[in-house]
Amino acid sequence: MSRVNSITSRRKGSLAERAAGACLAVSIVGTVGLGATYWLGGQPQLEGGFLFLALAGIGVGVVTWGKYLVPQGPYVQDRPEMKSPEPEVAAMNASLERGISQISRRRFLLRLLGGSVGVFAVVNLFPFLRSLGPLPQKSLFVTNWKKGSKLVTASGRIVTVSDLEVGGVLTVFPQGFESAPSNAIDQVVLVRAASYDLVTRPGRETWGPQGYLAFSKVCTHAGCPVGLYQELTQQLLCPCHQSLFDVLTGATPVFGPAPRPLPQLPLYVDAEGALRSQSGFDEPIGPGFWERGA
Amino acid sequence: MSSLEERAVQAAGFADERLGVAKFTRKSLNKIFPDHWSFMLGEIALYSFVVLIFTGIFLTFFFVPSTQQVIYHGSYAPLRGQRMSEAYASTLNISFNVRAGLVMRQIHHWAADVFIAAIVVHLLRIFFTGAFRRPRELNWMIGTLLLILAIVNGFIGYSLPDDLISGTGIRIAFSILLSIPVVGSYLAFFIFGSNFPGTSIIPRFYILHVLILPAIIAALIGAHLAIMWHQKHTQYPGPGRTERNVVGIPFWPAYALQAGGFFFITAAVLAALGGLVQINPIWLYGPYVPYKVSYAVQPDWYMGWLDGALRLMPSWETVFGPTIGGHMIPNVFFPAVLLPGITFGLIFAWPWIERAFTRDRSEHNLCDRPRERPIRTSVGVGVVVFYVVLFLASATDVLANTFETSLNLVLWTLRILLFVLPILSGFVTYLLVKEIEHLPAVGTPKAGVEIRRTIEGNFELSGLGREAAGEKAAELPEEVAYHQRTTNGHAEIYDAPELGLGERAVPVEGGLS
Numbered sequence: 001m002s003r004v005n006s007i008t009s010r011r012k013g014s015l016a017e018r019a020a021g022a023c024l025a026v027s028i029v030g031t032v033g034l035g036a037t038y039w040l041g042g043q044p045q046l047e048g049g050f051l052f053l054a055l056a057g058i059g060v061g062v063v064t065w066g067k068y069l070v071p072q073g074p075y076v077q078d079r080p081e082m083k084s085p086e087p088e089v090a091a092m093n094a095s096l097e098r099g100i101s102q103i104s105r106r107r108f109l110l111r112l113l114g115g116s117v118g119v120f121a122v123v124n125l126f127p128f129l130r131s132l133g134p135l136p137q138k139s140l141f142v143t144n145w146k147k148g149s150k151l152v153t154a155s156g157r158i159v160t161v162s163d164l165e166v167g168g169v170l171t172v173f174p175q176g177f178e179s180a181p182s183n184a185i186d187q188v189v190l191v192r193a194a195s196y197d198l199v200t201r202p203g204r205e206t207w208g209p210q211g212y213l214a215f216s217k218v219c220t221h222a223g224c225p226v227g228l229y230q231e232l233t234q235q236l237l238c239p240c241h242q243s244l245f246d247v248l249t250g251a252t253p254v255f256g257p258a259p260r261p262l263p264q265l266p267l268y269v270d271a272e273g274a275l276r277s278q279s280g281f282d283e284p285i286g287p288g289f290w291e292r293g294a
Numbered sequence: 295m296s297s298l299e300e301r302a303v304q305a306a307g308f309a310d311e312r313l314g315v316a317k318f319t320r321k322s323l324n325k326i327f328p329d330h331w332s333f334m335l336g337e338i339a340l341y342s343f344v345v346l347i348f349t350g351i352f353l354t355f356f357f358v359p360s361t362q363q364v365i366y367h368g369s370y371a372p373l374r375g376q377r378m379s380e381a382y383a384s385t386l387n388i389s390f391n392v393r394a395g396l397v398m399r400q401i402h403h404w405a406a407d408v409f410i411a412a413i414v415v416h417l418l419r420i421f422f423t424g425a426f427r428r429p430r431e432l433n434w435m436i437g438t439l440l441l442i443l444a445i446v447n448g449f450i451g452y453s454l455p456d457d458l459i460s461g462t463g464i465r466i467a468f469s470i471l472l473s474i475p476v477v478g479s480y481l482a483f484f485i486f487g488s489n490f491p492g493t494s495i496i497p498r499f500y501i502l503h504v505l506i507l508p509a510i511i512a513a514l515i516g517a518h519l520a521i522m523w524h525q526k527h528t529q530y531p532g533p534g535r536t537e538r539n540v541v542g543i544p545f546w547p548a549y550a551l552q553a554g555g556f557f558f559i560t561a562a563v564l565a566a567l568g569g570l571v572q573i574n575p576i577w578l579y580g581p582y583v584p585y586k587v588s589y590a591v592q593p594d595w596y597m598g599w600l601d602g603a604l605r606l607m608p609s610w611e612t613v614f615g616p617t618i619g620g621h622m623i624p625n626v627f628f629p630a631v632l633l634p635g636i637t638f639g640l641i642f643a644w645p646w647i648e649r650a651f652t653r654d655r656s657e658h659n660l661c662d663r664p665r666e667r668p669i670r671t672s673v674g675v676g677v678v679v680f681y682v683v684l685f686l687a688s689a690t691d692v693l694a695n696t697f698e699t700s701l702n703l704v705l706w707t708l709r710i711l712l713f714v715l716p717i718l719s720g721f722v723t724y725l726l727v728k729e730i731e732h733l734p735a736v737g738t739p740k741a742g743v744e745i746r747r748t749i750e751g752n753f754e755l756s757g758l759g760r761e762a763a764g765e766k767a768a769e770l771p772e773e774v775a776y777h778q779r780t781t782n783g784h785a786e787i788y789d790a791p792e793l794g795l796g797e798r799a800v801p802v803e804g805g806l807s
Contacts, residue, residue: 187584
């Protein structure tokens with residue numbers, strides 16, 4: 001019986017040996033293919049495929065070797081408890097306590113050490129934090145939109161009252177800042193609604209000349225550009241988290257997580273027909289922050 | 295003795311004469327590893343990390359971490375003449391001009407996704423089998439820390455190319471930092487070096503991504519493995535397996551060959567994915583322009599639960615009245631700061647939370663079967679379902695399009711499911727577990743019988759229990775047996791003065807001169 005077993009296991013062994021050998025040979029073929037592909041200029045799919053063969057050949061071959069051609073046991077090994085025996089713990093505690101008592105005798109020195117390290121840490125924390133960036137101060141409350149800022153496109157072209165058809169939409173910036181990094185903050189979406197001199201909300205009677213409405217394009221939720229204008233429903237959609245803003249009522253959020261309307265920029269048309277801002281925004285743009293208040 | 299053995303012994307002797315490593319090396323080589331497929335999950339994570347290091351080193355030779363604006367003149371025609379950051383231009387260069395660059399970039403990205411997936415599944419295995427219990431709480435916490443760092447470094451990594459989608463992700467990250475009460479705006483400005491977008495974030499992310507975070511992750515992986523090695527691996531219950539032993543294959547050579555081979559298999563699968571399955575085709579997204587945005591903006595999979603939470607959160611915002619300073623806790627704080635805080639806090643604390651209920655302080659080296667712990671298992675299933683719903687919520691727009699229904703319906707369905715489904719699935723799990731709790735364990739065959747026809751024509755019965763089937767622990771090789779004799783418990787060693795372990799530090803009389 002046992003002889004039969006040993007014969008079958010030997011047969012299994014030789015099969016495994018042949019399989020492992022074949023795998024390792026495949027790996028060599030794969031690596032040669034990889035080298036050739038690379039030499040000829042490279043091709044991502046072929047590179048990935050040959051790399052797969054090269055690595056998988058070694059992998060499967062070696063695992064086969066480790067699983068079928070060396071003793072597997074199972075073997076048993078003892079596992080002592082992690083906790084050390086009592087005398088060892090007692091010896092550790094004694095050493096620990098001896099050292100601590102030797103130090104803690106010098107109460108005053110100990111306190112002074114605590115103080116010096118503490119002061120050092122606090123003072124040296126400053127360069128690590130404060131040097132990293134400026135204080136926010138008022139920068140989250142303001143934009144580059146000023147009284148009389150001309151509306152320009154990303155390429156700097158001045159936007160005039162004849163530029164948009166009804167239902168049209170354009171991203172605009174305050175003139176002079178269109179290609180500055182701050183255009184991430186200043187970006188405004190300009191929409192032309194069907195109604196003439198549209199009042200979006202009480203107190204905004206003059207803000208939308210000839211149906212031109214301008215809103216901060218920075219979503220009040222997480223700051224993404226409110227990039228999609230749905231002409232049919234006259235709603236602005238933020239594609240990041242699906243907040244919807246109703247343009248006709250002053251970009252109030254009607255769906256999704258956005259908590260506040262997009263701030264509206266008051267506009268007027270100057271003598272040359274160019275669109276300008278009456279003033280900056282009357283509230284901070286974009287997502288909320290601690291100092292913002294209501 | 296063949297020459298290979300001679301050379302190995304010579305090398306070991308060289309090392310031992312200088313480092314005294316004979317005992318440690320012998321113990322390590324003779325170490326017994328329990329074997330089970332579920333123990334390979336952590337290995338997949340480890341090997342993916344190794345692949346990340348190798349492919350990452352390759353990528354650093356070509357990537358330029360700069361937001362300096364350049365005009366693209368490279369070989370990808372559709373973007374020629376466009377303004378873009380050097381970061382984006384160099385990523386295009388890696389993808390189209392560096393030989394084997396694209397395959398390396400895609401393997402790197404796939405390896406990151408698999409790395410985090412393997413960590414998550416590994417964590418679930420540890421959770422459901424109770425392998426986090428004493429003495430393994432520390433490794434549980436190190437593992438949780440590794441998960442957090444892996445997610446953070448993954449996010450930072452896919453932000454580096456400065457394409458339109460990842461740039462939008464960085465913008466959201468700025469808003470999330472901004473939302474932290476009291477210190478948020480300072481934190482955001484310090485990390486970004488200015489108001490959004492600034493020019494510092496890509497170089498800062500770069501050094502975090504290629505040096506600081508990988509170094510911390512590597513160190514923690516080292517600690518994780520060293521502790522596992524020292525404590526010895528858990529094992530599932532079975533014949534001959536107890537709390538006080540390890541049954542399995544020897545490290546040398548069986549386990550070493552199998553684990554080493556498995557590294558190559560993991561790397562092979564990642565290579566196949568990287569070569570054959572496109573991931574993050576940044577040239578299709580275009581360079582990041584702060585006022586542009588792409589439709590169907592989705593982060594990598596491991597950020598999905600956070601993105602979903604951001605979408606499901608109602609449009610609430612907490613404002614304190616002017617009487618107490620006029621402060622705001624923004625909407626995103628709750629889903630993007632508080633939720634992960636609670637999530638990882640609970641994971642960290644779980645060993646102690648469970649202990650508070652079970653009052654079980656004893657050491658455990660045998661894993662639970664999930665069915666043996668109905669409450670833990672059903673709580674775990676409920677929590678997993680909660681995060682799966684959040685993950686699905688990161689695709690509300692895609693779901694609405696796919697099922698041709700309104701976004702509103704999808705949103706409200708998911709909001710309700712987020713709370714109903716975990717409770718329901720936890721409850722169903724509890725009932726199922728209770729049902730099978732006392733069934734015989736899977737994989738323990740009932741003692742069978744073998745019926746044999748004898749030469750005389752009679753029938754003969756013989757037992758076919760596990761013992762008869764030859765499953766008894768094999769004879770130990772002599773060196774393993776020696777290892778056992780010398781390490782059976784600490785007490786023996788403590789009492790053996792010749793080993794020098796019983797010495798105590800005694801102050802030298804009169805001090806050292």
